[in-house]
Amino acid sequence: MKFSIERSALLKAVAQAQSVVERRNAIPILSNVLIAADGADVQFRATDLDIEVQDSAGAMVQQAGATTVNAAMLNEIVRKLPDGALVAISYDPAAERLTIAAGRSTFTLATLPQQDFPAMASADFEASFTAPAPLLRRLFDKSKFAISTEETRYYLNGVYFHIATTEEGPVLRAVATDGHRLARVDAALPDGAAGMPGVIVPRKTVGELRKLLEDDNALIAVSVSETKIRFATPTITLTSKVIDGTFPDYTRVIPTGNTRRLEVDAAEFAKAVDRVATVSSERSRAVKLVMEDDRLLLSVQSPDTGNAEEELAVAYADERLEIGFNAKYLQEIAAQVDRENAVFMLNGAGDPALMREGGDTSAVYVVMPMRV
Template identity: 70%
Template sequence: MKISIERAALLKAMSRAQGVVERRTTIPILSNVLIEAEGAAVSFRATDLDIEIRESMPAMVSTAGSTTAPAHVLHEIARKLPDGATVTLDDAVGDGRLEVTAGRARFTLPTLPREDFPVMASAEYQTSYEIAAPALRRLFEKANFAISTEETRYYLNGVYLHAPEATPPKLRAVATDGHRLARIDTDLPEGAAGCPGVIVPRKTVGELRKLLEDDEATIAVSVSETKIRFAASDLTLTSKVIDGAFPDYTRVIPANNTKRMEVDAADFARTVDRVATVSAERSRAVKLSLSEDRLTLSVNAPDSGSATDEMAVAYTDEPMEIGFNAKYLLEIAGQVDRENAVLLFNGPGDPTLVREGDDDSAIYVVMPMRV
């Protein structure tokens, strides 16, 4: 195999590939990227056995063929080469080596047999549909912060993507770690009705962002009970889904919270961040004291001091006090795209519902804490 490719194209492909490749693995071939050249195109494929990413692009192919090379090293080489360089990859040097040249720079990398590279078995996908990249990106980006990192509850280590029974029909993403929950809706794409609900793993959600950078792109989504595939033009991401049952999240979304506070989302985030400066890092507890059109935020950390701040809000119900983890409030406030956030309370011991203005296509639930 011998190809020539622009440095920018190689860097882009390797940036995506090396995100999938594990730096530490007991299976040496998984540290490599599979390079396949044929016709006037080259493809790069990387996998960790749970996720596979494949990207094709135009290249000058002198000799067709395939080989594998260390993904992270090839990425670093491409990153450090000068802009505008043309990179040549040639495995005809013998001794199981790949020669990488660009101008006067020359590198020789070890390769492993192409036959050893695992290719994810193709699945029979039950449902396939197309969705605009911005709509799919919104679903995952807004839910991503609430994914659990506790490995014991592995079924919470991802985003639950499904089409619930709703009028009008919706495609929904849900994530929760037991302390906060995000539920994001978009219009149901044509062909997505009856789509099996799947839990998309946290790592896949992170890698998917690279696929959704182009606002003009349309993503083809294929879903089975064990795999999900996202494809856009010459880039395909295939992932196993988490084998587990996502809990009934509807039971923890409060329906009868009547105490309503409306607040400027950006000002609220800044005020929470200010008073949390003195809070104990472990709990970062902040107390919200509500009275008519007035919110007082306070922190009392015996070892590091105390802080209070006030802001004007729209609130007309009876006074109340409630405590939250400051980090959770900041993360939710950071998701609000509209100017105002609406917080709906019931009592100091009950979960709080957060909306973006009057829009219920994105709702968040946060559990209170003692302060």
């Protein structure tokens, strides 16, 4: 194998591939990236056995071939090469060494045979469709903050990606919850997605997927089966196993009878919560909200550190209400608001609160109260 490639193209492809590689691996081959040169392209593939990412880049291929090399080491070398450098890469099968040369720098790395590199079993996908990158980015970006990190409830360690039926018709929906807060985000159903099975996309996959969705003009090819999901652009393919479990019936925890309406500037609200939470104890981070006559008083009382309060002008015309929340949860939910104002629908001090953006119900958030 022998080819030459521009440093920036190489770095982008290697960085994309190596990001799925676990830092500590009991299986040495899983620390490597598979490099395969053929025609006018070089492919870089990496896997942790649950996720597989494949990236391709244009190159001047003098000799086709393939091998595997340590992904983190290759990424570090390429990252430190000068911008604009032309990188020459060659593989000597007899010595089992990969040589990387750029300018006056030369590196020789140990390799492992390509035959040992695991391939993710192919799946018969039950539904395939294309969706604009901004649509998928909104679904996953607005829901991922609520993914649970609790390993015992593994079925909550991802985003439930499925089709839901609303009064306006079927929608593509992403839901995440950790039992304390919930995010439910809807988008128009793309053509061809109607037969898609509901799957739980793991947290790590959601993080890797974000890199494919940067380009607002990109169309993403999505394929889904009961066990796997694949997202693909013309150059990058991300394939992942889905979480084998049943996502709970989230509709039961979304309140429908909350009648007390609080409307507040989302950015100002998040900043005020952050300020008063400065004196709260790290363990609870509880902030108390008192609403009455178009005023919202946020306060924190900590026996160890002190007290803080701040008043905001809001739209609130219902009965006086005192309710407490985890400050971190309030900030994260407020950060999802793209419009100027956030609307909270409340009931009582012990009932979950619902938040949305104005009259838009395509993104709904629920947060559980806490005693203060």
